[in-house]
Amino acid sequence: MTNLIPIILIAIAYLMGSIASAILVCKLFGLADPRSEGSGNPGATNVMRLHGKKAAILTLAGDVLKGVIPVLLAKVLGSSEFMITLCGLAAFLGHLFPIFFSFKGGKGVATLIGVLFATHWLLGLAYIGTWGLSALLFRYSSLSALIAAVLTPLYSWLILQNTNVFICHSVMAVLLLWRHQSNIRKLIAGTEDKIGQKKEQA
DSSP, X not given: OGGGHHXXXXXXXXXXXXXXXXXXXXXXXXXXXXXXXXXXXXXXXXXXXXXXXXXXXXXXXXXXXXXXXXXXHHHHTTOOHHHHHHHHHHHHHHHHSOGGGTTOOOOOHHHHHHHHHHXXXXXXXXXXXXXHHHHHHHOOHHHHHHHHHHHHHHHHHHHHOOHHHHHHHHHHHHHHHHHTHHHHHHHHHTOSOOTTOOOOOO
């Protein structure tokens, strides 16, 4: 049974990550499915644009917790640092490729933040701080998330100096960049929405 615990933990982490907070919150409040409107992304940013702050905050909280809980569970059970990191990666993959929603998930920012905070609070603060500074300088939420993601492996190495953690966090950073392909194209074209920018009425 002991040998099965790591497999069970990873499976729990993935299944928890597969719970789409945006879709559940919108269904709970009788709101339109975020996959069918706006950017089509089941994440807090799209929910915010479509349905306002309350739904967005609940979505954000749910997505962050999906990253926090599996990592903390692995820690409480005395798992190795490598296994703890794998649980974080599994939760992140669950968010991106949720088994409950035809493997079509969000972009992973909030869940990554949850994983980082649960792994080491300084990692979470580093990501949030980088996002905040980038947002002040450039006024693009997506660009801020991308810059923070690119720097995450560096922060991971400086704070923990663990090769396995560095590799897992690098994988998550690359996947987050990949999931933001449409945002990157818009940034290059100059058509990405800035923070606080209101769309013109048709």
